[in-house]
Amino acid sequence: MNREEQKQKFIEISNLVREVGILYGNSLKDPSKTFENLPAILEKEDLADSIQDELDDHFRTQRNIPYLALDRAKLVRRLDDTLDELALAGRTLNAFSSNIPDNFGEKATSLADLVISITSLLAEAVETIYTSFSDALVICEKIENSKDKVVEVSFELEKDMMNNENSDWKQFISASRIISRTVSSVSVLKAASEVLVLMSYKYE
Amino acid sequence: MEDPLIFLTGVAMLLAIGIGANDETFAPLTGSKRLTVNQAVVMGGSIVIIGAVILGFKVAKTVGSGITSTIFDTNQILVILFSVSIALILGSWKGLPLSTTHAMVGATIALTIIIGKADTVNVEVVYKILASWIISPVIGFVGSFLVMKGILRLKRWYIKGLDDVDRLETYFSYGLLIAVSVTAFSRGGNDVSNAVAPILPSYILLYGERSLMARIPLFLGGICMAIGLIVIGRRVLKTLGNDIVELSPTTALSVQSSTAIVTFVAAFIGIPISGTHVLVSSFVGTGIAAKSNVNMNTVKKIAVSAVFTPIFSGIIVFTLWQLFKLWS
Numbered sequence: 001m002n003r004e005e006q007k008q009k010f011i012e013i014s015n016l017v018r019e020v021g022i023l024y025g026n027s028l029k030d031p032s033k034t035f036e037n038l039p040a041i042l043e044k045e046d047l048a049d050s051i052q053d054e055l056d057d058h059f060r061t062q063r064n065i066p067y068l069a070l071d072r073a074k075l076v077r078r079l080d081d082t083l084d085e086l087a088l089a090g091r092t093l094n095a096f097s098s099n100i101p102d103n104f105g106e107k108a109t110s111l112a113d114l115v116i117s118i119t120s121l122l123a124e125a126v127e128t129i130y131t132s133f134s135d136a137l138v139i140c141e142k143i144e145n146s147k148d149k150v151v152e153v154s155f156e157l158e159k160d161m162m163n164n165e166n167s168d169w170k171q172f173i174s175a176s177r178i179i180s181r182t183v184s185s186v187s188v189l190k191a192a193s194e195v196l197v198l199m200s201y202k203y204e
Numbered sequence: 205m206e207d208p209l210i211f212l213t214g215v216a217m218l219l220a221i222g223i224g225a226n227d228e229t230f231a232p233l234t235g236s237k238r239l240t241v242n243q244a245v246v247m248g249g250s251i252v253i254i255g256a257v258i259l260g261f262k263v264a265k266t267v268g269s270g271i272t273s274t275i276f277d278t279n280q281i282l283v284i285l286f287s288v289s290i291a292l293i294l295g296s297w298k299g300l301p302l303s304t305t306h307a308m309v310g311a312t313i314a315l316t317i318i319i320g321k322a323d324t325v326n327v328e329v330v331y332k333i334l335a336s337w338i339i340s341p342v343i344g345f346v347g348s349f350l351v352m353k354g355i356l357r358l359k360r361w362y363i364k365g366l367d368d369v370d371r372l373e374t375y376f377s378y379g380l381l382i383a384v385s386v387t388a389f390s391r392g393g394n395d396v397s398n399a400v401a402p403i404l405p406s407y408i409l410l411y412g413e414r415s416l417m418a419r420i421p422l423f424l425g426g427i428c429m430a431i432g433l434i435v436i437g438r439r440v441l442k443t444l445g446n447d448i449v450e451l452s453p454t455t456a457l458s459v460q461s462s463t464a465i466v467t468f469v470a471a472f473i474g475i476p477i478s479g480t481h482v483l484v485s486s487f488v489g490t491g492i493a494a495k496s497n498v499n500m501n502t503v504k505k506i507a508v509s510a511v512f513t514p515i516f517s518g519i520i521v522f523t524l525w526q527l528f529k530l531w532s
Contacts, residue, residue, distance in 0.1 A: 003370055068373060068452075131365040203369045 001058045006072070007130060013051045013079050014126035016044045017189075020086045021119020027090065028112035028182065030105050031097040038090050045087040052080045071199050075126075078192035082122070085185040092181040096174035101167050104175055107160065111153050111182060118146045118189050125196050133200035140200075143193040150186045154179045208278035209410070212403050213421060215285050217428040220399035222289070223304055224252065224432025227395070229388045229479075232456035238377045241438050248388050248437075249430030255392020255471070256426030261419060262474030263394055265408075266329065267308055267401035270474075272316040274324045275409065279532075280315055281402040283524045287311045288398070290524075291517040295509070302513050303478035304398040309333060310514025312401070314521040333476060337510070340466050340477040341485035347462035348486035352493035355454050377453035383460035390467035391479045396425040398476075455490055462486040481510055 001009075023041050027034040055076045059069045101107075121143050129136035161167055161175055230244040239247065276284065288307045295302035316325050355376075363369055400421035411417040463479070463486045470477040484506050491498040 007367075068370065129365060130367045133363075133365055136365075199366070203363060203366070 001054075006055070006058065009051055009055055010072070010076065010079075011127050013048050013076065013083075014123040016048050016051075017079060017082050017086075017192075018119050018123035020044050020083055020090075021116050024086050024090055024093075024185075025112040025116035025119075027093055028105065028108045028115065028178075031093060031100060034090065034094045034097050038094050041087055041090040045083045048080050048083040052076050071195070071202070075192070075195045075199070078188070078195050079126070082119075082185070082188045082192050085181075085188040086119075089178075089181040089185045093178050096177050099170050099174035100178065101161065101164075101171050101175065104178075107157055108179075111150065111157060111179070114146055114150050114153065115182060115186065118143055118150070118186060121146065122189055122193055125193060129196055129199065133203060136196055137200050140193040140197045143190060147186050147190045150183060154183050209403065209406050212278060212281050212285075212406075213424065215282065216399045216403050216421065217424055219285055219289060220396065220425040220428035221432035221436075222292070223395050223399055224249075224429030225436035227252070227388075227391070227429070227433050227437050228483075229391055230384055232380060232453075232460060233377075233384050236377060236380070236453050236456060238381060238453070245434045245438050247385070249434050251385055251388040252392035252395075252429050252433065253423070253426035255389035256396035256422050256429065257419065259390065259393025259471040260396040260400070260422040260425070263471055263476050264397035264401045264404045264422065266333070266474045267305075267312065267397050267476050270329045271309065271312050271326055271333070272321070272324045273326065274316050274319070274321045275405050276315070276402060279528060280319065281406075283521060283528060284308070284311045284315055284402045287315075287517050287520040287524055290520050291513065295513070295516070302509055302516075303480055305394065305476045305478045306337070306510060306513040307517040308398045308401060309476060310517040311521045313514070314518030315525065318522055318525050336470060336475045336477050337481075340470060341481050341510075344462045344466050344482040344485040345489040347465060348458050348489035349493045351461050352455070352458040352490045355458055356494065359454065373453045376457045380453050380457045380460055383457060383464045386464040387460060387467055387479070390464065390471040392426060392429065393471035394467060394476060394479055396422055396429060399428070400425045455494065458490045458493070459483065459486040462489065478510065481506065 020041050023037045023044075027037045056073065059073050121139050125136050125139040125143070128139060158176055158179055161172055167175075227248065230239070230248045233239045234241050234244045288304065288311050291307045291311075292302055292304060313325060313330065316322065359372065362372060403421055404418075407418045407421055463483045466482045467477065467479050484503070488498055488503055
């Protein structure tokens with residue numbers, strides 16, 4: 001694997017993050033589509049695992065400069081972690097979607113849009129860092145701001161559901177689980193962007 | 205005269221193997237994975253032989269007969285070689301980075317004085333050597349500081365993204381290969397003198413200075429240093445390569461380019477210097493230029509050992525000579 005092929009692998013895995021983000025986000029907006037979207041999410045997660053194995057093998061066996069290889073190894077792990085978390089969020093949504101309030105999808109639209117936005121930003125940051133550290137830093141700052149919004153939005157969503165007299169405890173717990181899993185996924189997305197931030201500071 | 209000379213040559217070659225076994229010159233290349241350890245030891249061994257033969261004569265002459273006009277007999281040469289070996293072993297056991305060159309020069313001068321031939325010591329040459337021991341690390345420090353500043357400026361101008369980092373580090377790793385090769389060539393000339401200096405005057409006396417036969421010890425010394433590097437030195441490279449795993453090719457190039465220039469010039473003009481001390485001062489210069497944390501305690505320890513080494517080997521020479529006189 002040469003330098004260009006290695007770069008393409010990273011872009012490929014980051015595009016998988018974007019695609020899974022879109023699938024999950026759409027499932028959040030319309031939970032009835034979760035069953036249909038979940039196999040695609042899991043398939044992409046498996047594909048990401050095999051790309052990570054390929055890159056790990058490359059770092060271990062090929063003559064890469066350790067100073068450069070260690071950062072890349074960390075980055076591929078964080079990207080794979082994001083896909084694992086999104087896959088888990090998808091399974092959680094699938095498991096609990098039958099017990100959530102009917103209007104959950106509508107209320108969760110802003111949360112879903114934020115997830116889609118963050119995964120797209122992360123994919124963009126991974127591609128951008130190869131040509132410009134400063135532009136990658138700008139994108140990572142947007143991810144950080146979006147993550148803060150996710151926390152706010154999820155808090156309001158849960159508060160809203162708690163105060164809604166029409167939702168029972170089962171519905172609340174199911175929705176709460178889904179929201180919690182979504183926020184976890186976003187935290188892992190942010191952690192992946194942190195690796196890009198540190199790489200930018202290190203090399204710039 | 206030839207039989208004792210053959211025996212002494214054998215002892216000198218053992219010391220050469222030991223010197224080769226401790227050669228860390230190629231560590232930056234194995235650490236940054238530009239070369240495998242096998243490639244490094246074969247390449248290093250070949251270059252060291254060439255350096256020993258081409259550059260070693262002048263340095264070995266300075267140490268062997270430039271410092272003193274006394275021709276040592278078999279026993280005296282043995283005392284010098286054993287003293288240097290003991291000094292290095294004791295120092296290594298204590299974890300002190302001792303210079304073979306410093307130990308050899310100290311032992312040679314000490315024995316000359318002990319056997320009552322202090323008037324044969326060439327004071328001018330001694331002053332020149334002492335001056336080079338101070339000047340060479342200073343030049344190494346200043347050179348690497350300036351080179352690192354230049355590299356940092358280049359990086360700030362050139363690097364925009366990760367593609368540029370990869371490209372630059374690859375170019376610098378090729379530059380590092382050249383710098384390390386020059387260092388190995390120069391150190392071949394410098395280090396072989398540590399092993400063969402005591403016996404070279406005998407070869408010159410036997411065959412004449414211009415004869416190729418007078419260069420036999422250099423050739424054999426180079427081969428033995430190569431053997432030491434290939435058979436045992438690979439362990440040192442593996443250890444040091446892991447220790448410097450965070451050293452980038454650009455930083456390593458800054459260290460190596462200064463070291464390469466200083467050791468080459470010294471070997472070319474025939475002045476014995478410590479390659480290790482030049483390397484350490486280059487590390488310090490690079491670290492300060494890059495605003496990294498430099499362990500000044502270690503630097504102080506190395507500086508103290510640099511001063512102490514010739515005195516220490518002189519004390520061992522005195523002790524061994526007294527023991528030899530008692531025994532005989």
